[in-house]
Amino acid sequence: MSTPRSTDAxxxxxxxxxxxxxxxxxxxxxxxxxxxxxxxxxxGRVGIRKPSLxxxxxxxxxxxxxxxxxxxxxxxDVLPKLLMAATTGTGQFDAVLAKTVAFFAxxxxxxxxxxxxxxxxxxxxxxxxxxxxxxxxxxxADYIRRGQEAGRLRxxxxxxxxxxxxxxLVIASLATFDAVAALAPSTETRKQLLERHxxxxxxxxxxxxxxxxxxxxxxxxxxxPPE
Amino acid sequence: MSTPRSTDAxxxxxxxxxxxxxxxxxxxxxxxxxxxxxxxxxxGRVGIRKPSLxxxxxxxxxxxxxxxxxxxxxxxDVLPKLLMAATTGTGQFDAVLAKTVAFFAxxxxxxxxxxxxxxxxxxxxxxxxxxxxxxxxxxxADYIRRGQEAGRLRxxxxxxxxxxxxxxLVIASLATFDAVAALAPSTETRKQLLERHxxxxxxxxxxxxxxxxxxxxxxxxxxxPPE
DNA sequence: CCTACCGATCGGTAGG
DNA sequence: CCTACCGATCGGTAGG
Numbered sequence: 385m386s387t388p389r390s391t392d393a394x395x396x397x398x399x400x401x402x403x404x405x406x407x408x409x410x411x412x413x414x415x416x417x418x419x420x421x422x423x424x425x426x427x428g429r430v431g432i433r434k435p436s437l438x439x440x441x442x443x444x445x446x447x448x449x450x451x452x453x454x455x456x457x458x459x460x461d462v463l464p465k466l467l468m469a470a471t472t473g474t475g476q477f478d479a480v481l482a483k484t485v486a487f488f489a490x491x492x493x494x495x496x497x498x499x500x501x502x503x504x505x506x507x508x509x510x511x512x513x514x515x516x517x518x519x520x521x522x523x524x525a526d527y528i529r530r531g532q533e534a535g536r537l538r539x540x541x542x543x544x545x546x547x548x549x550x551x552x553l554v555i556a557s558l559a560t561f562d563a564v565a566a567l568a569p570s571t572e573t574r575k576q577l578l579e580r581h582x583x584x585x586x587x588x589x590x591x592x593x594x595x596x597x598x599x600x601x602x603x604x605x606x607x608x609p610p611e
Numbered sequence: 612m613s614t615p616r617s618t619d620a621x622x623x624x625x626x627x628x629x630x631x632x633x634x635x636x637x638x639x640x641x642x643x644x645x646x647x648x649x650x651x652x653x654x655g656r657v658g659i660r661k662p663s664l665x666x667x668x669x670x671x672x673x674x675x676x677x678x679x680x681x682x683x684x685x686x687x688d689v690l691p692k693l694l695m696a697a698t699t700g701t702g703q704f705d706a707v708l709a710k711t712v713a714f715f716a717x718x719x720x721x722x723x724x725x726x727x728x729x730x731x732x733x734x735x736x737x738x739x740x741x742x743x744x745x746x747x748x749x750x751x752a753d754y755i756r757r758g759q760e761a762g763r764l765r766x767x768x769x770x771x772x773x774x775x776x777x778x779x780l781v782i783a784s785l786a787t788f789d790a791v792a793a794l795a796p797s798t799e800t801r802k803q804l805l806e807r808h809x810x811x812x813x814x815x816x817x818x819x820x821x822x823x824x825x826x827x828x829x830x831x832x833x834x835x836p837p838e
Numbered sequence: 839c840c841t842a843c844c845g846a847t848c849g850g851t852a853g854g
Numbered sequence: 855c856c857t858a859c860c861g862a863t864c865g866g867t868a869g870g
Binding site: 665669670 | 863864865866867868
């Protein structure tokens with residue numbers, strides 16, 4: 385009874401308790417914020433005692449950093465695909481934008497965690513911004529500048545500022561969706577509402593970036609080169 | 612020495628200590644969040660002891676509500692002007708948008724406080740949204756629908772979703788400005804950067820709402836009626 | 839508006 | 855992974 389089976393039913397005991405701790409910490413930090421969540425809250429949901437949690441993570445701040453690192457690790461998973469889509473040339477801006485939205489829509493806790501860090505630790509997280517956001521922003525901003533020179537993109541766009549705004553819009557809209565959804569008519573399911581809301585976000589981002597094709601206001605199928 | 616002068620130097624003692632408490636609580640709640648700020652933090656900045664603070668506000672939660680009510684009172688000050696600008700007819704959308712941005716840019720703590728409430732208490736603040744945001748959103752959404760019928764505004768715009776996104780964008784961009792500003796080149800002053808950033812926000816909002824005037828891409832001065 | 843004080847809870851440690 | 859326990863700090867009260 386006390387001897388663990390080789391790799392079976394109770395194999396999950398050694399180091400993936402740490403994963404359960406990370407999961408619950410992520411949920412609770414995202415929902416209530418770092419300071420409002422106690423270690424007892426987290427350990428309670430995992431089913432262990434507080435000192436046991438501190439065996440896996442030596443302090444509450446260590447746990448916060450681990451939660452953030454897991455988030456950034458996932459981000460680094462999709463980043464290469466994003467960058468490739470951006471550099472592969474014309475019309476791929478849609479793919480970059482859609483993939484970025486998908487990353488945060490996939491798990492809105494990601495949006496909430498980042499927004500909270502932006503609010504709570506504006507200066508402390510700048511190394512993380514520098515490492516994980518800067519390269520992406522730079523590449524997209526360069527893409528925009530080339531698109532402007534080629535005449536595909538609106539010349540009035542402020543590339544860096546535009547990227548910052550769209551990024552914040554994606555994150556904040558998904559992070560606050562629960563609160564904002566109350567304004568919508570209740571005939572829709574939440575999933576439908578989120579889908580419609582996301583579509584409008586993409587429309588705003590694209591319409592304010594691409595130059596209008598002449599006479600394309602009514603017939604989206606008539607593709608013509610600019611000028 | 613102990614008798615207070617009629618209405619002079621020390622007149623400010625009775626009930627405007629409460630105002631100093633409100634001011635400091637607003638600053639600290641906006642910067643660090645409700646749970647991360649202790650009553651001792653606040654009273655310390657005011658220059659009184661914690662029990663003295665609790666004489667003016669019977670509990671920490673009462674103080675939180677008072678901070679929020681002061682913010683909403685200021686909002687109610689500008690709301691009538693906003694609504695008037697929206698209903699007065701053509702082309703006044705700019706005024707509504709600019710006034711809304713000005714409200715939050717004027718004191719970015721307002722943006723931070725609201726964003727925190729949206730994150731921390733998504734369900735609890737819905738009565739406040741219903742009372743203070745719903746009427747404004749409804750009127751602007753109606754304005755958009757009329758503009759669409761008149762052919763001035765893009766027919767693809769989802770009115771309610773558009774208003775929600777632009778509102779969130781205004782609030783979140785100003786709330787997180789400190790953290791995002793680090794991405795910008797450092798040759799600019801912060802004020803210049805904020806100005807440029809705000810201009811791009813307005814451009815995004817307007818470009819994605821108004822229908823393009825034929826041939827207006829290069830000459831912004833040639834105003835023509837749609838179709 | 840103060841001093842003195844309360845029980846509860848916090849993050850974290852000892853020691854096994 | 856646990857029980858037992860620590861000092862510090864929390865929001866709030868008593869009583870003046």
